[in-house]
Amino acid sequence: MNQITPLFTSSDWDFELLHRIMHECGIIARDELRLDTYPNQIEIITSEQMLDAYASTGLPVMYKHWSFGKRFSRERDNYTRGRSGLAYEIVINSQPCISYLMEENTACMQTLVIAHAAWGHNHFFKNNYMFKQWTDASSIIDYLVFARNYISNCEEKYGEEAVEQTINAAHALMMNGIDKYKRPQKLSLVKEKIRQREREEYIEKNINDLWRTVPKTTVTKLEDFDSSSLLKQPEENILYFLEKNSPHLETWQREILRIVRKLAQYYYPQMATKVANEGTASFTHHYIMNRLYDKGLLTDGAMLEFIKSHTSVLMQPSYDSPYFSGLNPYYLGFEMLSDLKRMCINPDDEDRRFFPDLVGGNWVDTFLDAVANYRDESFIRQFLGPKVVRKMKLFKLHDDKKEETYLVKAIQDPQGFREIRSTLADSYEMDDWLQRVEVTDVDKKGDRTITLTYAKERGRTMSESWKPMLKYIKYLWGHKVKLVSRRGHTIGEM
């Protein structure tokens, strides 16, 4: 008989152990969960490097901008003052999929993190439809390298200040630089080739001094645009609109807008799948760790350590707790996926009533489907079951800012379940937490005023930030900017 020895018996780890952990986790992930991932690249970093990674949301390459310095300063302060700990891991949607592991982690934590990031998140990145549709994992790092070099060249050529101002404006509009509904363009090889050539030409022009003597091409005139193509329908992607249509931007400024827009689009699936993504990763690490334990590969002590950190990451403080800061996506996602598995294996009458299609199915199939084909909003609408609502004791609170009181609209009882599910799903729609603003008109014949329209929903007005925002848009547009409500009421002009 082959005696099975645990992977590790102390908290120390070395690289050989990491290889064994990768191997054992991989067996369970592939054979039992049928996970299909990008190749993994595990990088061991120090806590200082982890802080660095925070500032650029983990991306290993990033252009330089003061806002990253601001973020870094804040994170470092929070960390050095003990206000917040560091993440155990950061994982990047790239191919190969990069996971950062901190050197301080114990062997048990490294196992947990590998199961969580290198298998859970990695599978999600490769298989979830949002990521498939909107991001190209294989090219992101190359693109970031291009972006960083391009922007630092711009700084040299056009001055740091001009570049900073352009990036400031572009960053402000980052959330308005995302295509949310438009069908994504099929990546066309020809188009990419053309863009690439344009870029190469750009580089060439920078190298070849002869080019500099060629007179500057005239600034594109607004009138030259085919007016029918200028604004066929309201455009929600303001950054895109400005990049393509602003009459006064220099080529390099357009390229910077494009870079920021591409980044926003890259982040978009992560914003829209927080619950599903973290749920998947947590479900995966929970399953793998338990299976390792079953196989005798984890000691009791390691298992206890795992349970401790698992429960502290997946903690959901109550509404009245001082630690409460909204719903914990790790917890919500994990509970939902666990509930799905239970419904498949061990259904009861309630499940048969609410989820007739799921009951008795293969739980791995169901899990993989839930992971692949939903974003938070649809994931919750589809799979949030009454048992999870009861377990989390969810209730719906209606807050009309004009009223003196809150109103409890629904609680975790059979009558309230559907309303809670529907409202929770809505709350993961971007429009619920981000004011939607569209470009609706351009005065082509007159003074070129650009009109932005916002929808006043449920009596919510706009925050004062519209003032600096209009300033930024004006900077990029070069002419007058007007902000109106959908009913035609002018909020402001600049």
Place this chain on the structure above:
Amino acid sequence: MAEYHIIDRRENPKGKNLPNRQKFLKKVKKTLKSQVRGAMGKKNITDSSGTDISIPSDSIDEPTFDYDRTTGEWDKILPGNDQFLSGDRIKKPTKQGGGTGSGSGGSGGGEDNFNFTITREEYLDIVFEDLELPDLIKTSEKAAVLWENVRAGFKTDGNPSQLALIRSLKNSLGRRLALKKPTELEIAKLEEELNQGGDSDILQPLIDALIRKKQAVPWIDPIDLRYRRWDKQPVPNSQAVIFCLMDVSASMGSNEKEIAKRFYLLLYLFLQRQYEKIEIVFIRHTDTAAEVDEHEFFYGKDSGGTIVSSGIKLVNEIIENRYPIDAWNIYVSQASDGDNSPSDAAACKQELDKLLPLVQYYVYTEVKAISSNMYGYLSVTSVWKLMEEFAKTNTKLIVVNVPSVSSVVDIFRRVFAKKPVKK
């Protein structure tokens, strides 16, 4: 099996965010400056911890189009319902302005502050920004007594330990190419051709010729060899000594001492950034002077009359014995409340006449707190009068009055402010 890699990145350079941090600090420079200068009054300058900075957040705001979260209707799903039933009404916490705890992030961006900490280095950068040491270069050239070996290209002969390998091999390669030294490969090719039945009458002589030539052209030749060449260059003298001279007679209270201490510390930190090596000599005096250690200097108790010349005399003696002026840049910082024995003026003058030519800078700080002046105006003290007389003819001597702890930094900055460049 999906392939994977494990990479150890711990040795990668850290401080990836340094440029971002600097961009950020540059952006908030104005506020930063005023806050740092403000903090200097309170903060102990040797304190190595960071300095807390609070920036009004509207200057570094990153706005987005957002809802005003104090208006309209909002629905929230919350966990942990332990007491509510559908239809219950809950009184909102009473807070002026409608901030209901549901996050007032959208309203009034400019009110709250962005707080962070700057490091000691960043702090000192700002404190000493735009300051300079006057006349540093002139005297340090004179004082150049140290020599340093500097690389200065190559030479054709020298010590084997100084052989420049890469350069030598480059020469060797060039020579071999120029003389067409046959390579092993060329010979091997011909030999193979021969082995495979090539015409030995043609091939054999060719091979022999190549081998002969190969032997004739050496792989490395003495003419290839290059040696590193070193030149001796004078290095500017970069050591300094600061003489801290303080009157500790009874009339100097703890407040005055505190002012003096801060001035000394500033001077020390400032010089530390200019010189590699700094020594400090503490001299205190009443009617007699003594060299003491730092603690004794600031906290020791002594009483007696005041004879300023005794201190200056001791400085002269110490310079003569320990700090040859061609090796040291000498700074003297004297703190006094201005009292001196009337009979001492002549002796002072004599000692100063001797001392001033030796030093880079002599700062006389009169640390009389305004509050201690019962007449409401600053009467001119005897030392002040004496020093001012010297300062008229000698630019190395600076006379300043530091009335309070909070004014130390401003006055220090004024003393060392960058002079406009004369054309």
